[in-house]
Amino acid sequence: MGRARARAGQGSAWAAAPGLLYLIGLVLAPLVIIVVYSFLSRAKLGVGVKWEFSAQAYADLLFSESLAGGRSFDPTYLQIIFNSFLFALITSAVTLALALPIAVWIATRPPKDRTGLIFLVTIPFWTSLLIRTYAFIIILNDNGPINAFLGALGLVESPIPMLYTPFATVVGLVYTFLPFMILPIYASAERFDFRLAEAAYDLGGGKWTVLRRIVLPSVRPGVIAGMLLVFIPALGSYLAPELLGGGKTSMIANVIAAQFGASRNWPFGAALSVLLLIITLLVLVAFAVLSKRSARVTGRSSWESML
Amino acid sequence: MSHETSALTINRVSKQFSTPEGGVVRALDNVSLEVAEGSFTVLLGPSGCGKTTLLRCIAGLEAADSGEISLRGQRIDDVPVWKRRVNTVFQSYALFPHLTVAQNIAFGLQMDGLSKTQIAPRVEEALAMVRLDGLGGRRPSQLSGGQQQRVALARALAKEPEVLLLDEPLSALDLKLRRGMQSELKRLQRETSLTFVLVTHDQEEAMAMADTVAVFDAGRIAQVGEPRDVYLRPRTRFVADFIGEANVLPAEVMDAGVRVGSIGDVGLDVISGIDGQPPGTRGHVAFRPENINWERTPNGDAHVLDVTFVGGDLHIVAEVGEDTITIRASSHHEEPPRTGDHLDLSFPAGSVRWVED
Numbered sequence: 001m002g003r004a005r006a007r008a009g010q011g012s013a014w015a016a017a018p019g020l021l022y023l024i025g026l027v028l029a030p031l032v033i034i035v036v037y038s039f040l041s042r043a044k045l046g047v048g049v050k051w052e053f054s055a056q057a058y059a060d061l062l063f064s065e066s067l068a069g070g071r072s073f074d075p076t077y078l079q080i081i082f083n084s085f086l087f088a089l090i091t092s093a094v095t096l097a098l099a100l101p102i103a104v105w106i107a108t109r110p111p112k113d114r115t116g117l118i119f120l121v122t123i124p125f126w127t128s129l130l131i132r133t134y135a136f137i138i139i140l141n142d143n144g145p146i147n148a149f150l151g152a153l154g155l156v157e158s159p160i161p162m163l164y165t166p167f168a169t170v171v172g173l174v175y176t177f178l179p180f181m182i183l184p185i186y187a188s189a190e191r192f193d194f195r196l197a198e199a200a201y202d203l204g205g206g207k208w209t210v211l212r213r214i215v216l217p218s219v220r221p222g223v224i225a226g227m228l229l230v231f232i233p234a235l236g237s238y239l240a241p242e243l244l245g246g247g248k249t250s251m252i253a254n255v256i257a258a259q260f261g262a263s264r265n266w267p268f269g270a271a272l273s274v275l276l277l278i279i280t281l282l283v284l285v286a287f288a289v290l291s292k293r294s295a296r297v298t299g300r301s302s303w304e305s306m307l
Numbered sequence: 308m309s310h311e312t313s314a315l316t317i318n319r320v321s322k323q324f325s326t327p328e329g330g331v332v333r334a335l336d337n338v339s340l341e342v343a344e345g346s347f348t349v350l351l352g353p354s355g356c357g358k359t360t361l362l363r364c365i366a367g368l369e370a371a372d373s374g375e376i377s378l379r380g381q382r383i384d385d386v387p388v389w390k391r392r393v394n395t396v397f398q399s400y401a402l403f404p405h406l407t408v409a410q411n412i413a414f415g416l417q418m419d420g421l422s423k424t425q426i427a428p429r430v431e432e433a434l435a436m437v438r439l440d441g442l443g444g445r446r447p448s449q450l451s452g453g454q455q456q457r458v459a460l461a462r463a464l465a466k467e468p469e470v471l472l473l474d475e476p477l478s479a480l481d482l483k484l485r486r487g488m489q490s491e492l493k494r495l496q497r498e499t500s501l502t503f504v505l506v507t508h509d510q511e512e513a514m515a516m517a518d519t520v521a522v523f524d525a526g527r528i529a530q531v532g533e534p535r536d537v538y539l540r541p542r543t544r545f546v547a548d549f550i551g552e553a554n555v556l557p558a559e560v561m562d563a564g565v566r567v568g569s570i571g572d573v574g575l576d577v578i579s580g581i582d583g584q585p586p587g588t589r590g591h592v593a594f595r596p597e598n599i600n601w602e603r604t605p606n607g608d609a610h611v612l613d614v615t616f617v618g619g620d621l622h623i624v625a626e627v628g629e630d631t632i633t634i635r636a637s638s639h640h641e642e643p644p645r646t647g648d649h650l651d652l653s654f655p656a657g658s659v660r661w662v663e664d
Contacts, residue, residue: 198368199401201388203466204418213414217405 031277038270046264057271077255077272081279084251087166087241088234091173092181092227098174099181099226104215106182107189114190121182124175133172133239140168140244164246172240177233181226188222189215221291228287232280252276313380314502315342315365315470320374322360334360335371336526342470343519344379347496347503351513352523353549358506361523362472365504366395378469389418394463398475400455402447408434408458409443415466433465436495453484460492464499473505477512489515510550514538522546540580544662547593554632558592558661560584567592567659569628570608570652577654581661591662596622596635598658603644607651609634611644625650 038057040049064074106117124132138144140163147159162168192215200210216223238253245251252272259269322335334357342348350358363369365376367388376383383391394415403411409430416426434440437457447455456476463471476492477485493516496503507513513520514534521531524545530537541547548555556568564572565581575581578592597620601609609625609632621643623634634652636643644650 193399193401195397195399195401196403199395199397200403200414202366202368202395202397203415203462204389205414206389209418214403 034270034273034277037267038274040267042265042267046266049266054267057265057267060268061271061275080250080252080255081275084235084253087169087173087237087251088231090170091177091234092231094170094174095178095181095230096223096226099178099185100219100223103182103185103222104189104219106186107192108194118183118186121179121186124179129176129239132175133243136168136172136175136244137163140171163244166245169241169245169251172244173234173237176237176240177230180229180233184225184229185219185222188219188225192218224287224291228284232283235280235283236276312344313341314344314346314378315340315504316375316377316380317341317361317365318375318377320361320364320371320376322357322364322369322371333357333526335364335374338374338526338528340521340528340531342502342504345500345502346518347493347505347516348519348521349513349517350504350506350521350523351510351517351550352508354508356523357526358523359474362395362474362504362506365470366393366472367391368395392469393472394466394468395472395474396459396463396476398478400447400459400479402455402458402462404447406446407443408439408445408447408450411447411458412443412462412465415462419466429465433461436464436498437461437491453480453488456480456488460495464495464501467499468501470502470504473503475506475508477507478509485512492516514550522549524549541593541660541662542580544591544593544664547660547662552596552633552635553593554596555591555593555662556630556632558590560586560588560590562586565592565659565661568630570630573654573659576656578659578661579657584661590664592659593662594654594659596633598655599632599634600653600655601634601636601644601650602653603642603648604651605649607649609650609652611646611648611650614644614646627652 037049039053039055041052041054041056043050059071061077062073063071064076065071102121106114106121109117139146141147142159142161142163144163146162147156150156151159162171196214196218197210200214205213235251236253237251238257241251241254242257253276256269256272256276259265259272263269317338317340320335320338321333324332324334326332336357338357338361340361350361352358360369364371367383367386371384378392403414406414412430412433413426416429421429430443431440434443437460439454439457439461442450442454447458450458456479460476473492477488480488489512492503492505505516517534519531520534520537522529522537522545524543530542530546532540537546538551541550541553544555547553556570558568559566560581561572564574565578567573584590601623609627611623611625612631613624615622615624616638619638621636621638621640623636623644625632625634634650
């Protein structure tokens with residue numbers, strides 16, 4: 001046998017080399033550093049690490065040491081992880097509820113209108129997320145347009161405090177991730193054969209039944225992809241809780257940032273990062289299982305819908 | 308046909324579509340039709356003639372601009388699609404990919420509010436009717452095209468509709484399968500004695516299945532009747548040409564006959580459908596290739612250009628003056644015409660049909 005002949009359209013392995021180098025050097029290597037740091041000791045002044053093995057950082061996740069030296073169970077960090085989960089879950093649910101009607105509506109427009117509407121969905125990407133998040137400080141604060149509007153209508157006597165509340169964090173997160181939910185659902189809905197909906201009507205299904213039993217199962221891969229694209233980044237969100245939540249509603253990313261900054265505990269920050277990484281992987285696996293099940297049904301996987 | 312025996316009455320239905328270019332297409336132009344209870348009615352016509360639009364108007368998937376549609380005497384124009392007692396077999400089958408075959412069939416029955424125990428036997432029965440017993444657990448993607456077709460049929464039949472609508476149901480099947488399904492559909496219609504309304508562009512399919520055929524021409528019904536009647540007595544040039552093979556030649560009514568193209572004068576006994584046309588009227592006549600008598604004579608008017616052997620028949624293309632006509636002769640003839648021969652043509656009584664333009 002001679003050397004394997006390349007088929008037409010097949011790429012060469014060498015073409016992938018630059019990308020692979022980038023991935024190994026700039027994605028994999030920092031991860032390795034994080035894992036290694038998490039097993040080292042805190043440096044004297046807190047900046048950097050001392051090269052001495054220690055599992056102290058992991059112990060700190062669950063236990064706190066009193067000044068007397070005794071160890072007791074401390075749920076602070078579990079609470080923060082739970083909070084992060086809750087915020088990510090609420091964000092996913094709200095974006096799903098908002099994105100589904102929008103995506104299906106766009107997918108049912110005439111083809112020439114769809115491009116323009118999808119273009120509108122992507123407009124927020126034109127400016128930096130930081131600036132857009134700052135804009136929400138203006139919108140949500142006590143003297144902002146929402147309170148001014150409610151006041152002018154006489155609905156409220158004193159401004160409703162919205163900024164620096166969990167509500168503001170959720171608003172910011174939903175705003176940030178909405179396009180990531182709309183796009184994959186739209187991709188699924190756009191491929192939906194609306195003749196199936198006609199057939200369902202013809203067989204006696206009302207509007208709601210057709211939506212629930214025929215349209216939704218067909219866009220399920222897009223929904224799963226959207227949940228993935230929203231839930232995982234939302235879990236590790238930093239900006240919205242920092243700027244809009246006002247530190248009251250810390251999520252795990254804010255705690256990690258603090259460890260590398262003010263708290264000066266790099267190994268602990270690294271351990272928290274490893275924990276976040278493991279949680280993210282577990283969520284990914286869960287989604288993969290879910291997606292496989294739905295792929296068996298629709299013949300199309302969520303991973304495909306994400307592209 | 309009296310109204311008591313009408314399953315479906317279409318009364319002066321019109322429907323226009325605007326094209327993306329800003330034009331207007333008259334898909335249905337004042338169409339009226341009676342569909343008899345328990346009949347197999349075929350709407351036949353070339354693509355874009357409005358037959359599918361009419362089917363969609365009956366189903367309720369499209370709203371007519373004007374006119375009335377009644378089901379067993381009841382107006383249904385304002386009844387939403389999901390409440391009409393008609394069901395459709397779609398050209399694309401439109402099977403729900405995420406449901407099994409049995410679930411596909413059960414869907415419509417669930418919409419009728421039937422219980423699980425009522426649905427199960429009906430699904431079994433429907434599967435048996437289309438000879439797919441035992442395949443209820445499969446998904447549509449695991450079935451062949453012909454099997455999917457049967458599922459679509461079973462799904463609509465299970466609802467026992469007052470009228471079953473079939474939109475080009477066989478067009479995606481290959482020829483052999485299509486022939487089989489044609490007799491299968493006939494059998495199902497007989498056994499269920501439901502009213503079938505089928506849309507097709509295939510005139511052979513229409514002839515093979517229909518009790519009544521309605522020929523569509525550009526948004527209007529050109530002719531309605533039994534297939535044989537429509538074949539033998541086409542009313543318009545379009546119908547003559549579209550159904551079966553026909554020689555269509557320009558003609559003029561004379562005092563004692565009709566002058567047909569370059570063939571010359573033909574006696575009135577040979578012409579049918581000409582009542583009331585005064586001399587001087589110009590129009591067309593149509594005659595069937597198999598309905599021409601020929602005789603070989605050295606100075607016959609018809610000059611044979613080509614002879615093609617197609618099994619039982621010979622297709623003869625002959626030139627008469629400026630006209631080219633097709634003649635069909637039996638292959639069993641002892642001395643069939645050959646290319647270059649001259650033929651003398653004559654026509655049996657009533658075999659040349661005067662047709663409207």
